[in-house]
Structure formats: structure tokens, C-alpha cells
Amino acid sequence: MDDGQRNKVNQVSDDYRYQDGGYGGYAPNDGYYQSGEEPAQEEDAQSDATEGHDEDDEVYEGEYQGIPHPDDLKKQKKKKAPEVADEFRDHADLMAEKMEDEEQLAHQYENIIEECGHGRFQWMLFTVLGLALMADGVEVFVVGFVLPSAEKDMCLSRSNKGMLGLIVYLGMMLGAIMWGGLADKLGRKKCLILSLSINASFAFLSSFVQGYGFFLFCRLISGFGIGGTLPIVFAYFSEFLSREKRGEHLSWLCMFWMIGALYASIMAWSIIPHYGWGFSMGTNYHFHSWRVFVVVCSLPCIASLVALKFMPESPRFLLEIGKHDEAWMILKQVHDTNMRAKGEPERVFTVTNIKTPKQIDEFIEIQCSTGTWYQRSFVRVTTTLKQVMDNVIYCLTAQYRMNTLFLAIVWFSMALSYYGLIVWFPDMIRYYQEEAYKSREKVFNGESVKDITFNFTLENQIHRNGTYFNDKFIKMKFRDVTFEDSVFEECYFEDVTSSETFFKNCTIIKTVFFNTDLYKHKFVECKFVNATFLEQKKGCHMDFERDNDFLVYLVGFLGSLSVLPGNIISALLMDKIGRIKMIGGSMLISAVCCFFLFFGNSESAMIGWQCLFCGTSIAAWNALDVITVELYPTHKRATAFGILNGLCKIGAIFGNAIFASFVGITKVVPILLASSALVAGGLLALRLPETRDQVLM
16 A cells, blocks of 8 residues: 555544544444544545545455555554453553543534434423423422321321421432432433332322321332432433533423422312312221322322333433443434424434443342342342442542532522421411411300200300300310310210310319210310210311411412423523523522511512512522533433432421421521522532533533
């Protein structure tokens, strides 16, 4: 081969090298991306080089073509050497080679996704994953909506109600960390199916259990399942989006969380007040309307679970673990689906080979003949968990330590203020209502009632120093009624239902209580003389629907609806102003809105300020989701998101506990705590790196 021929070959080789951060194409023998769209001059040069044809000489493929050039021999040796010596090479060298391969793959994959286009496939996946995100939004609100009814149905104390409200966040915290880590090892689709299956199963089961302990356990496991939704969904969807579309469409995806909250609010408002929508089996099993609501709330999760069966695994994840052919088939499916939808079915997917990162064996498969099945399963589980822990530790290495720390503080401060306030708002509104209700309380002193039959409802009354002789209380309802220092002699109570009703320092003489719910704890320091209790009612009863029960649904609905403008604005501006400015600006504006809460001295004012706060803070949530996805590489992306989302749930637990303790005491502490956390988090967010122009690693 003459020098002119050799120069042409070298020129072709140079044309396929990385230039200025982009990849035009790669030789198939190296396993690189090959787009098939090189300039005409390069195609001619490649044809001449491979076929050995020019004007002066004609060499056919397969014939002897002379002595190989020394540089060609060196390249061949360099390619063969690692295959033989990988097991003897230093782990650091292998990791450096793997990181170099991942950087090359990131640019190649961006070009491939751009060639596949954005169209029907992404919108189908958008809908399926949106349903999963909708299920997460439902899970956050469902317990708050059923508490007013469940506390009566299961005789919940104040501490039990508080635990039920926090147990979901605890489950979601554990689920986010676990499922996020597993998604980077087992795959996005597989782990999302498993997590949704657990959520749907235990959410459905919780609607049928009668005991508080079992119900609490079911909601804990249900929360554990749905906790994996956020880390997996955003990592999954981002790997089908190009750089230009990623910020906007991940923000649009966030709207499904709002839709889930609206769905829960509307269903609660439509179902729970209808107490008759249920059935009973004997005297001990009751399926009331709030349990119907719990079943209905599991439908988005089930719908997403079914639709997810028809979606493929993330090709970016498959390339990361070396499954080149499977990834190529999925990318071709994405390309062909989008091209058919655009009316261009003749467009050919030109990618032939894709770079795959260096595979470093971390798992040794046990042969079927080795040990028992549970020993093999134990080794697989422990090895996978070790790999998950290694991923968690990797997020704290020098390369990602500061970003992880800053993001953790921002996530925590945002959750502390947001989840604390969305619990504090309805509690404050309920407090204002109770204060107004107590102001209308009627007081009766020294009344004497004899030989009277009562068969109506008494509500919001205090009876002091009264005397009741030979009176009958039949099929009555007492609501917020207190008898103090009164005497009941030869009276008869039958089929009486009560709520917040107490007898304090009363004397009960020769009185019969038949089929009532007037239990011993409702008699405070009372004296009984020949009193008889027969066939007391079992369980708790929901005969009273308070007006502020409906307010819980209304506040949830309006608060969820108020984030719609913020969602739209953040989606449209996410790629224009950047993630960092979006987070910082949204959190600082939300902090300013907190100070207006000092002027919220009525129900309507508190509802208005809640809507304003939710509407301004949603942009920060959306930008946090986007930047968390973009800051970490593929094999650590879901793990990092899971860790940070787990910290978010810890912030929610602290926010719920702290803010609720100040209801009716002072507004200063909750407002200052929320605003301070938002300001600190917003300023710290400005130190994070901007990611809108970088490819997905």
C-alpha cells in the first residue's frame, strides 16, 4: 500500500474521533455510535480506503495488500491487551476507563435520542408514568382525608391519629431510599412495577381491615411501595428525553402529582359524606364510605401498573449494564413509533452500533448445583444490597459530596416548610371554626326536669346543677354536651349516641343505660348508686358529620388547584432561565408569602394565603426534581434521587410534628421557621451548578 493510500486511511480514522465534545460517528469494530450521515467527501474516502481502489491501483478485498503499517500493529495490540489482562489490572484503571466510556456514551446517546425525535412514544410513556406519579400524590392526601371518619370508626385517640398521619411519610422515606438504589441495579421498569404492586396491594387491603394496628401496618407498607415512585419515574422518563426537551417535559410530568391531589380531594368530597355507601357483616365488621374512598384511591396505581407492562426498559440503563442489542431494539422502537406518528414511516433508524461502558464484574452467579435455593437467594439478595450501599456511598465521594450536601439541605428545608404549612393551614382553619362554635355554646343552670321523654338531638350545650327525675332519653344524639354537678335519678337511657359528651361530677341513682355508647370514660368523677349498664354499643359510630370535615376536602382541593399556574410557568421557563434561578427565586418568593400569614385571622384569609404559598413554591419543587436527575450519572441517578427524596420525607415528618404543636398557641414560630428555612435553602441553591446545557451522563 503506497503512502497516498495510507494517508487516506488515516484521514478516515481521524474523521471519527471526538471533536469539541461531540461525536459524529464511530467505526463499528469499536462498538461506537454510527449515524450514517457523514459528508459525501468522507463517504468517498471511506469507500476508497476499505475497497482499496484509486485511479493508479486497484486492489480487491481479500487480496494481499502489503506489509501492515507499524501504527496499525500497535493499535491492534492495544485493543487486544485489555481483554486478556483485565483481571490483572488495577481497579482504579478499570474505573477510569469505565468513566471515559460513560462520557463518550453520554454524547452518543444524546445524538441518538435526537435522531429518534420527540413524539408519540414519549407522550405514551408520559401518560403511563404520570399515572404512577398521580398515585404518589393520592397517597400523601388519602390519610388526611379519611382521618375525620376513621377516628370515629376505629376509636382513635389523638396520639393514634398523629401516628397514622406520620406513618405514611415514614414508609415513603424507606421506600424512596430502597427502591431508588434497586432501580440502578435491577432496572427502572422492574422496580417500578414491584413498588406499584406493593402499594396497590396493601392500599387495597387497608380498606378492609378493622383494627387500628393492622390498618397502620398496611399504610406503612403501602407508603413503602409508593416511595419508589418519584426516584424511578423521573430517572426513567429523563432517559428518553433529549437535552432540549428534558427540563420542560419533566416539569409537565410534575403536574400529575397535582392531578393526584385533585383526584383525592374530589373523590373524598364525593364519597366519604355518603355514610350509607358501605355494608356491614354482623355487629363487628363495618365497611363504611371512607373505606370505599380508600379503594377508589388505589385505581391510579393499578392503571399505571397495567399500562407499564407495555412499556420498555430504559435503553440508557441497558447500555450501562452492557446489554447493547436490547437497548438498540428499544431505541429503534422509539424511532419507528415517532416517525410513523409524524407520517414518515420510510425514515430508517441509521444507528448500527452504540458505545457500551467497560463492564466491571461485581456479582458472581452461584451455579444451580451449588448450595440450596435459599442459600443462593440469600447470596443474591445480600450482594444486591451491598451494591446498593456502594451506590449510596458513591454519592458522598469527593466528586459529588458538595452537590449532594447542598441538595440535601435544599430538599430538607423545602419539605420542612411546605409539608409543615400544608398541615398547619387546615389545623388553623379548624381551630378558628372551633372557636366560633364554642362562642355559640348555650349554658343552662339549675334546671329541674321530671317525667319527660327526650327523643331529639342536644348540641353544643352545658347543663350545670340540674336535677333529672324519672326522665327517659330514647334514640337521642348528644353532640358536644356536658352535664356538670347534676343528679340523674330513676332515669332511663336507650339507644343513645354521643360525640364529645361528658358527665362531670354527677350523681347517677337507680338509672339504666341500655344500648348506649356512654362508656365509663365519659363519666368523670361521677358517683353511681344502683346504676345499670346493659348491652352497650360496640365500636365507634359516625352519626355526626361535622362541617369542618368538609373543609378538609375543600382546603385540599383549593391548595392543589392553586399550583396549576406555577406548574405551567415553571414548565415554560425551566429551559429558559435555568434550574438554579428557578429554585432560588421560587423559594425566596415563597418565604415572602409566609409573612403575609400574620394577617390571616379568618378561615377565608388562611385559605387564600395557602393557595398563594402553594402556587409560588411549586416551581422550586419542579426544578429540584429536574436538577437532581441531571446532576448524577445513570448508574447512580435513581439512588441519589431516592436518598434526597428520603430526606424530604424526614423533613415532612418534622414539619408535621413541629407546626401542629403550635396550633392555637402562636403563629409566630411556624411562620418564622418556614420563612427562615425557605430563605436558607433558596440562597444555598444558588451555589449548585447549572445543568440545563449538559448531556445526561
